[in-house]
Structure formats: structure tokens, C-alpha cells
Amino acid sequence: MSTPQETAFSRLLKIMDELREQCPWDKKQTLESLRHLTIEEVYELGDAIIAKDMNELKKELGDVLLHIVFYARIASETKDFDITEVINSVCDKLVERHPHVYGDIKVANEEEVKQNWEKIKLKEKADKKKTVLGGVPKGLPSMVKAQRMQEKARGAGFDWEKPEQVWEKVKEELDELKTEVEKGNPIEKIEGEFGDLLFALINYGRFIGVNPENALEKTNQKFLRRFNYMEEKITGQGKSLADCKLEEMDVFWDEAKKKGL
DSSP states (O other): OOOHHHHHHHHHHHHHHHHHHHOHHHHHOOHHHHHHHHHHHHHHHHHHHHHTOHHHHHHHHHHHHHHHHHHHHHHHHTTSOOHHHHHHHHHHHHHHTOHHHHSSOOOSSHHHHHHHHHHHHHHHHHHTTOOGGGGSOTTSOHHHHHHHHHHHHHHTTOSOSSHHHHHHHHHHHHHHHHHHHHHTOOHHHHHHHHHHHHHHHHHHHHHTTOOHHHHHHHHHHHHHHHHHHHHHHHHHTTOOGGGSOHHHHHHHHHHHHHTTO
């Protein structure tokens, strides 16, 4: 007897087959045409997670799942692979990369789990003659890419030992950026030092357990709330932001802060 999960998944596969055979739009789609739509869906999923909107999260997870099934259906038509192979592939990977659950490896904490994961991935890459950082997607946002490269480098044993060392590197990079700006050097030189500072800060965040992407997005949302409050108050007085001096704006900005926005 099928479980509710198996029944629901079978229903999705059946609908996907019907759409692919009968719907003009679905019939026309290719791996390439779906790519940008998938990226958009993943960002919408991320928005739902940040908003802690569980109902929206449920819907966005469904959209992402639909895309996975869609890609597998297209691949099955060219006899490259099907959804069964996709699922078995990830199951095999999970078992192989969790030897502390499915084998006799012992781990003391989450950090050791992550290190083992990266070591196993390194072995896989060595078997396939791939580089350590070759698995980081080129299209990732720069901040996420920096974090993933740092994590993979750590898995290969290339990393700082203590957070204090990384913080010293942050201060060093900040001083170098300040020097380049004060010298009035070309923007390319300043941009390079600015990038070095960001990279060092992302590294420090990793050491102290802060996800830089999440941290920056929370600050973005905080800025948005406070700016919107300030603008609403000013336009409520029949003025525009262009009519106000910075001191006037600061009054409402401070109000927003006091309200916890």
C-alpha cells in the first residue's frame, strides 16, 4: 500500500507527463529555457525563508520540486536519465558522505561532519581529476562563491587556525584599502583592496558562525524598513525627500530605530 508521500509524488509525475504531452507551453520547454525560471524560483524560495512565511515556503518548495521533475522528464525523453536515477543518485551520495551514520566513522560534532564531507568530496574529485575549487559554480553570487571557496579550501587543510588570526587579516585589509583611497590611486587598485577586505570579512564571519549572505540581507531589510518609514513620514507632511535636509531625515530615521524597525 502506497504512503501519502508516494501517492502525492506519483500524482506529480503523472501530471508532468500529461503536461509534457498535451500543453503547448510545456511541450516547448528545454533544459536551457527552464534555467532562468529555476533560478528565479530558488530566489523566491529564499525570500520565503527569510520572511519565515511557512505557507509561502510550502508553495515555493513545490515550485522547485516541479522544476526538478520537469528536468528529469526532459532528460528521460533523450534517454539520458529519469527521475528514479536522480533520486537514487542523491540517496547514494548521502549514504557515502555520511559514514558516521551508515559506516563505522566516529564524529564528535557538526564541524567534523563538515570536514569529513569535504574530504570525501576531495577524494571524488581526485578520482575524476577535478580541482578542489572546480566544483564551485561560476554563476554563484560573489559573496556566496567566496564562502564556498573558503569552505572547500578548509576541507583541503588550507585555513586559518583561530578567529583572532582572521580578524587581524581584516584589519590589515582595511588599512590597505584606506591607504589606497588616501593616495588617490586608480579605481581598479582601490576595487581590488575593497574586494580583499570583503573576502576577509566573509572569512571572519565563517569563523564566528555568521552567514554573510544572511547577515547582509537582514541589514538590507532593516535599511528598507527604516527608509520606508522615513519617506512615509516626510511625504505625510506634504514634502518629498528632495525638499528635506539630511538633519530632517535623521529625525525620522532615529524614530524608526527607536520603534525597532
